Amino acid sequence: MDIQEALRHTVTTHPVVLFMKGSPKFPQCGFSARAVQILQACGLESFTAIDVLADPAVRQGIKEYSNWPTIPQLYVSGEFIGGSDIMTEMYQSGELQELIKGLNAAE
Ligand SMILES: N[C@@H](CCC(=O)N[C@@H](CS)C(=O)NCC(=O)O)C(=O)O
Numbered sequence: 001m002d003i004q005e006a007l008r009h010t011v012t013t014h015p016v017v018l019f020m021k022g023s024p025k026f027p028q029c030g031f032s033a034r035a036v037q038i039l040q041a042c043g044l045e046s047f048t049a050i051d052v053l054a055d056p057a058v059r060q061g062i063k064e065y066s067n068w069p070t071i072p073q074l075y076v077s078g079e080f081i082g083g084s085d086i087m088t089e090m091y092q093s094g095e096l097q098e099l100i101k102g103l104n105a106a107e
């Protein structure tokens with residue numbers, strides 16, 4: 001499986017995936033820390049977090065997968081949602097909470 005296929009598999013087999021720097025407990029960058037805080041504020045008990053600092057191929061590959069140049073990157077139901085700025089906007093408008101509520105309801 002090449003890296004693009006592996007990434008597709010990851011985002012399509014887990015409902016919420018955050019590609020970030022560091023871990024939810026120990027984020028290594030303020031943007032990633034904000035992304036984690038927002039997901040937690042949405043009431044999400046757990047999500048799949050992938051530390052791009054652990055693997056340069058994932059760090060580069062996910063940028064190509066989404067055609068988006070930065071980390072963090074949020075995927076919900078296999079779809080690329082955005083980085084921390086977009087997450088902040090969607091949280092402020094209530095859109096992100098709705099998206100996540102929809103997931104819980106579907107489970
Ligand atoms: N405004 C961006 C902030 C994220 C950002 O600028 N990330 C940079 C610094 S952490 C990045 O990923 N650079 C490429 C890299 O480090 O591989 C967002 O909305 O997520």
Ligand code: FES
Nearest residue numbers: 021028029030031
């Ligand atoms: S690691 Fe420097 S801004 Fe994210």
